[in-house]
């Protein structure tokens with residue numbers, strides 16, 4: 001896999017933009033507390049079709065006593081984001097109940113920002129994600145050479161009849177996954193990520209003395 005030039009830097013810049021957006025939003029909505037953003041150090045792979053797409057996620061929870069619950073916070077979040085050019089949607093679950101949960105979701109240029117409040121709870125959850133970006137150019141898969149051939153299998157051994165001497169899992173051919181149209185990749189049913197032929201464990205050959213009669 002070759003790194004796409006500049007892609008990593010672009011994703012890093014996207015992370016900084018996301019951070020800045022979330023802090024800016026929090027500064028307006030919950031000015032007394034700056035969110036302590038949690039962001040895993042590595043991006044998630046969010047699309048397993050080639051080229052794989054990578055995305056960073058960030059989240060922070062502002063903890064406040066229940067009396068800080070403010071039903072207008074969601075409306076204010078929506079209007080702030082709308083006026084900053086975001087496409088905003090509101091979602092209310094369990095409307096009218098004691099645990100009514102309101103989520104404001106905003107999308108812009110591949111970024112997503114979310115603000116979530118729950119009735120009876122003073123806290124606010126901020127979260128967001130960067131655009132999903134390709135970091136590497138896909139390379140065509142090259143089937144590995146067999147570790148054994150009829151010429152290299154010596155006395156007392158035969159070629160493994162499961163993999164014909166490949167040594168690698170004959171189903172995924174050593175990738176540990178199989179291509180899947182819908183999901184991009186799926187777990188290999190034969191080796192379950194192990195990559196080796198489950199019968200010869202990579203040897204490509206089997207000892208005749210050990211074979212069942």
Ligand SMILES: [Zn+2]
Nearest residue numbers: 169172188191
């Ligand atoms: Zn396999």
Ligand SMILES: [Zn+2]
Nearest residue numbers: 160163197200
């Ligand atoms: Zn084998």
